[in-house]
Amino acid sequence: MATKQTTPNTPTPPRWLNRIAMRICAPHIRETVMGDLHERYALRVKRFGLKKANYFYIREVLGLVRPSIVTRQNSSPPSLAFFNLDMLANYFKTATRNLSKNTFFTTLNVFGLALGMSLNLLFVAMIVFMYQFDNFHPNKEHIYRVITHVRDRHENPSFASVPISAAQLLKANFTGVEEVVRIHQSLPRDVRYADIKIPLNGYFVDAAYLSMFNFPLLQGSAATSLANPNTMVITEAAATRIFGKKNPMGELLSIEPYGEVMVTGVAKNMPKNSHLRTEALVSFATLASHHGASFTDDEKNWNNFYNSYAYLQLSDNLSPSTIEAFLNGIAKEKYTKPEFQASFELQRFDKIVPGPELDNDMGNEWSYQEILLMGVLPMIILLAACSNYVSLAISLSLKRMKEIGVRKVMGARKRHIFMQFVMESTIIMLLAVTLSYFFFEIIRGETLSLTTELDWIDLNPTLGTFAGFVTLGILVGFISGIVPALHFIKTGPVLALKGRELQTGTGGRFSLRKLVITLQFILSLGFTFAVLIMGQQYQYSINYDFGFDQEKILNVDLQQADPQLVKNEFGKLSFVPLISMSSHPLGAGKVPGLHVKQVAHSDSIDARTMAIDENFITNMGLHFVLGRNFSKNAGENARWIIINKVFAKKLSPDASGALGQVVILPDKREVRVVGILEDFHYASLQSPIGNFFFEYAPEKFNYANFHLQSTNERHAFLEMQSAWKSIAKGEKFKAEFLEDQIRDSYSFYNQIMKLWGFMGVLAITIACLGLLGTVVFTIKNRVKEVSIRKVMGASSGSLVYLLSKEFIVLLAIAGIFAIPSVYLLMELMLSEAQYYHAPIGAFEIVISLAFVLSLGLTTVFSQTMKAANSNPVDNLRLE
Amino acid sequence: MRRSDLGEFEEVVLLAVAALSPRAYAAVIADELEKETNRAVSTGAVHAALQRLEDKGYLNSAFGEATPERGGRRKRIFTITAFGVRTLTETRTIRNNLWDRILPEVLSKIGLDLA
Numbered sequence: 002m003a004t005k006q007t008t009p010n011t012p013t014p015p016r017w018l019n020r021i022a023m024r025i026c027a028p029h030i031r032e033t034v035m036g037d038l039h040e041r042y043a044l045r046v047k048r049f050g051l052k053k054a055n056y057f058y059i060r061e062v063l064g065l066v067r068p069s070i071v072t073r074q075n076s077s078p079p080s081l082a083f084f085n086l087d088m089l090a091n092y093f094k095t096a097t098r099n100l101s102k103n104t105f106f107t108t109l110n111v112f113g114l115a116l117g118m119s120l121n122l123l124f125v126a127m128i129v130f131m132y133q134f135d136n137f138h139p140n141k142e143h144i145y146r147v148i149t150h151v152r153d154r155h156e157n158p159s160f161a162s163v164p165i166s167a168a169q170l171l172k173a174n175f176t177g178v179e180e181v182v183r184i185h186q187s188l189p190r191d192v193r194y195a196d197i198k199i200p201l202n203g204y205f206v207d208a209a210y211l212s213m214f215n216f217p218l219l220q221g222s223a224a225t226s227l228a229n230p231n232t233m234v235i236t237e238a239a240a241t242r243i244f245g246k247k248n249p250m251g252e253l254l255s256i257e258p259y260g261e262v263m264v265t266g267v268a269k270n271m272p273k274n275s276h277l278r279t280e281a282l283v284s285f286a287t288l289a290s291h292h293g294a295s296f297t298d299d300e301k302n303w304n305n306f307y308n309s310y311a312y313l314q315l316s317d318n319l320s321p322s323t324i325e326a327f328l329n330g331i332a333k334e335k336y337t338k339p340e341f342q343a344s345f346e347l348q349r350f351d352k353i354v355p356g357p358e359l360d361n362d363m364g365n366e367w368s369y370q371e372i373l374l375m376g377v378l379p380m381i382i383l384l385a386a387c388s389n390y391v392s393l394a395i396s397l398s399l400k401r402m403k404e405i406g407v408r409k410v411m412g413a414r415k416r417h418i419f420m421q422f423v424m425e426s427t428i429i430m431l432l433a434v435t436l437s438y439f440f441f442e443i444i445r446g447e448t449l450s451l452t453t454e455l456d457w458i459d460l461n462p463t464l465g466t467f468a469g470f471v472t473l474g475i476l477v478g479f480i481s482g483i484v485p486a487l488h489f490i491k492t493g494p495v496l497a498l499k500g501r502e503l504q505t506g507t508g509g510r511f512s513l514r515k516l517v518i519t520l521q522f523i524l525s526l527g528f529t530f531a532v533l534i535m536g537q538q539y540q541y542s543i544n545y546d547f548g549f550d551q552e553k554i555l556n557v558d559l560q561q562a563d564p565q566l567v568k569n570e571f572g573k574l575s576f577v578p579l580i581s582m583s584s585h586p587l588g589a590g591k592v593p594g595l596h597v598k599q600v601a602h603s604d605s606i607d608a609r610t611m612a613i614d615e616n617f618i619t620n621m622g623l624h625f626v627l628g629r630n631f632s633k634n635a636g637e638n639a640r641w642i643i644i645n646k647v648f649a650k651k652l653s654p655d656a657s658g659a660l661g662q663v664v665i666l667p668d669k670r671e672v673r674v675v676g677i678l679e680d681f682h683y684a685s686l687q688s689p690i691g692n693f694f695f696e697y698a699p700e701k702f703n704y705a706n707f708h709l710q711s712t713n714e715r716h717a718f719l720e721m722q723s724a725w726k727s728i729a730k731g732e733k734f735k736a737e738f739l740e741d742q743i744r745d746s747y748s749f750y751n752q753i754m755k756l757w758g759f760m761g762v763l764a765i766t767i768a769c770l771g772l773l774g775t776v777v778f779t780i781k782n783r784v785k786e787v788s789i790r791k792v793m794g795a796s797s798g799s800l801v802y803l804l805s806k807e808f809i810v811l812l813a814i815a816g817i818f819a820i821p822s823v824y825l826l827m828e829l830m831l832s833e834a835q836y837y838h839a840p841i842g843a844f845e846i847v848i849s850l851a852f853v854l855s856l857g858l859t860t861v862f863s864q865t866m867k868a869a870n871s872n873p874v875d876n877l878r879l880e
Numbered sequence: 881m882r883r884s885d886l887g888e889f890e891e892v893v894l895l896a897v898a899a900l901s902p903r904a905y906a907a908v909i910a911d912e913l914e915k916e917t918n919r920a921v922s923t924g925a926v927h928a929a930l931q932r933l934e935d936k937g938y939l940n941s942a943f944g945e946a947t948p949e950r951g952g953r954r955k956r957i958f959t960i961t962a963f964g965v966r967t968l969t970e971t972r973t974i975r976n977n978l979w980d981r982i983l984p985e986v987l988s989k990i991g992l993d994l995a
Contacts, residue, residue, distance in 0.1 A: 013951065031903075032953045034923070036950035036951065037905065037927070037952075039953070040949045041923060045950035061924065065924040068928075070924055
């Protein structure tokens with residue numbers, strides 16, 4: 002458009018009118034029309050004066066409103082919209098052509114990205130699963146859970162639970178609250194049926210539970226099943242487990258201390274995607290009738306936040322804030338101390354999972370923080386894969402500078418170039434997601450079987466999961482497309498067309514490519530090193546000298562059998578020398594803790610304890626420092642304890658003074674120290690040896706232990722099984738070697754090794770793929786140089802050195818960075834995780850370095866040697 | 881004969897282009913028509929007509945010079961094409977023929993005289 006050159010003596014029409022006129026005119030005729038308007042205006046000013054001319058001008062402007070002047074030309078100039086269909090089609094075409102042209106790099110990219118994404122697909126599937134929690138209840142919009150925020154000036158915990166008194170208060174009719182369901186988690190974990198102890202998960206609920214939530218009953222009625230005391234509803238699966246094929250309706254289960262509870266309903270198995278998922282529902286009336294009215298009404302209950310939950314169903318016209326205000330008004334009365342305050346909040350039912358982190362939740366609840374934490378490692382792997390893509394894309398971009406230059410000259414704006422490259426990376430990512438889906442299918446089952454803790458997850462892909470996958474692909478594509486896109490945007494068209502970038506781009510001391518390679522190898526080394534350290538810790542732990550014999554010690558699970566009977570029957574077997582009893586296996590897992598008191602002091606002492614009989618210490622080969630063992634007299638033994646050296650030092654400054662001292666147990670029993678033992682590892686190596694004592698308590702015995710002195714273990718087990726049959730009431734014989742039990746208690750190392758090992762494999766593969774891509778690219782660019790050098794007489798060796806030098810330096814840098822940082826990190830983690838841990842050895846460092854670097858070097862040399870040994874004529878004859 | 885798609889206003893504009901040639905552009909044409917008809921003629925209308933005429937092939941156009949009064953904008957100079965000339969001639973012939981066929985006595989009766 003021409004510029005305005007207004008000389009002082011040419012009159013110009015009012016500017017605002019001009020603006021309007023400009024707007025009205027289609028751009029392609031604007032110049033002429035506006036020129037004509039101005040010319041006539043000038044003429045009219047001369048003829049009629051300014052005022053009249055202005056009047057005419059207005060008429061002229063109005064006269065412009067006619068189709069042939071207003072209508073914009075639709076074909077030119079081209080639309081500059083971001084989403085121009087024609088251009089999108091063009092980008093797609095260019096992208097696919099470009100990808101198929103560089104088959105090698107495309108395959109490399111897609112494969113690497115697919116590997117990197119596999120874990121993320123798992124993560125996405127998990128997130129999708131979690132966002133479908135409790136979406137099957139028809140009135141879910143109206144259900145709220147009351148949660149508690151405590152301000153105690155320390156931790157300020159928030160509870161998913163609520164004092165039972167608050168639930169009670171709402172129950173006592175608050176207008177607009179249609180239904181209140183109280184849930185109490187105090188149900189014991191075991192029930193008895195026909196004198197057999199059976200584990201059963203469940204909780205107490207109000208009768209309205211079955212109508213508020215959508216857990217349909219197969220037998221029984223939702224209205225009455227849980228109305229009376231000592232009635233319960235169990236799920237189909239639990240019913241089959243307990244009663245077999247028998248009809249469970251009307252059967253009695255014994256639940257301590259509530260007595261016999263009758264099954265009055267059978268519910269369909271609860272779906273995995275519910276935070277309320279359980280196996281048994283016992284009527285709340287059971288609690289009330291057993292404990293009496295004080296259980297719900299006692300004032301003291303306001304200070305107990307544990308185990309009690311309240312779910313409300315509100316009517317349409319009652320806002321949750323009304324109830325919050327009501328509850329918090331009450332809370333002000335109840336919590337008068339400024340250092341201990343509590344307030345209540347109504348949590349929307351769909352905000353429970355995933356939701357904020359809450360203490361004492363219903364069990365199957367997942368918070369945002371936990372989800373985020375799970376996502377960290379997959380994200381790191383994906384980041385590695387994406388950085389590969391980005392660095393390769395930028396390397397390859399040098400060859401496409403001309404294309405971009407032409408596009409820019411043809412009028413492509415920054416946003417178009419941006420769009421093009423984002424689209425290209427999105428295509429790659431979607432390809433990768435497709436391939437990754439196969440990896441996902443492979444690792445899905447494997448991951449879920451990794452630990453039993455993942456039982457609750459259902460990762461069968463649904464429509465939502467697939468939508469999640471595609472979203473992930475597009476999102477990642479967009480983000481990783483940004484870097485190459487920006488790279489192209491910043492290059493001017495002239496520079497791009499001249500190809501200047503091509504000459505300077507390959508060199509440079511510090512480039513993104515090098516950084517990416519180094520970081521990826523740091524990651525790979527880190528994982529390898531960490532896995533090796535974990536393996537070392539595992540070996541160290543199970544071979545550790547615990548201070549007692551563990552070889553060939555067999556622990557027989559007593560289950561319901563009478564310990565004395567077991568002792569008699571098993572004593573008859575030839576390969577069993579001495580039978581002892583204990584409440585726990587020694588050195589495996591945790592032993593219960595309690596507080597004891599000395600007679601003279603008011604301060605209580607933390608101690609851990611285990612119940613044993615008089616043979617145990619002999620069987621385990623524990624050594625006495627002072628004192629003696631339990632005797633054959635059970636009545637006497639009950640007043641004695643045997644302590645370890647640490648405890649002895651706690652009781653009296655010189656350990657020997659502890660002998661004969663009296664200790665008061667939590668149940669007010671006074672017991673005397675009769676023996677002091679050398680320290681040994683009664684629990685796992687995770688915690689330090691603390692105050693510990695053995696007590697003699699036959700009612701707590703869970704295991705019979707003895708040395709299995711038999712060369713033929715199979716035969717011995719068969720004999721033991723037949724011996725067991727005469728004692729047990731139909732239970733299966735369960736026995737484990739102590740060594741295995743100890744080994745199992747460190748199985749988390751194995752799980753970590755599996756998980757990290759898999760990530761390590763991913764990281765190494767991705768790093769090597771990235772390295773391969775970069776090496777191949779570099780060599781391609783230098784193929785002529787290498788050929789000329791060779792013709793001039795360079796040896797293959799010197800050429801390999803020339804080409805590999807750069808990469809070897811990068812690998813070395815990675816090693817220098819990775820080893821110390823992983824060392825420090827693991828040292829920190831181990832000292833948290835396990836009190837007695839092995840120092841990280843040089844062996845692990847050397848092995849992991851050798852392993853990762855050899856893989857890296859193999860990648861480099863495979864390509865450089867090929868280039869150095871190729872016939873120079875092949876590369877030069879076309880010049 | 882082909883139906884002539886030349887509107888009355890268009891015809892006038894086309895004639896004006898021919899008359900003002902080779903310096904015919906919208907502003908002067910509008911001015912000229914204003915003078916001839918004694919009625920206000922808007923530039924927009926002239927422009928629209930010129931565009932239509934060009935689309936129909938009666939006119940050609942090219943950019944001319946810029947002047948200070950136009951704020952430095954270029955003129956679009958219109959020239960009549962051969963097709964335009966022929967169409968004009970045809971219309972004129974039709975008119976003339978009709979004029980010629982009016983009987984002299986009728987002419988004088990309705991007050992129209994060729995003299």
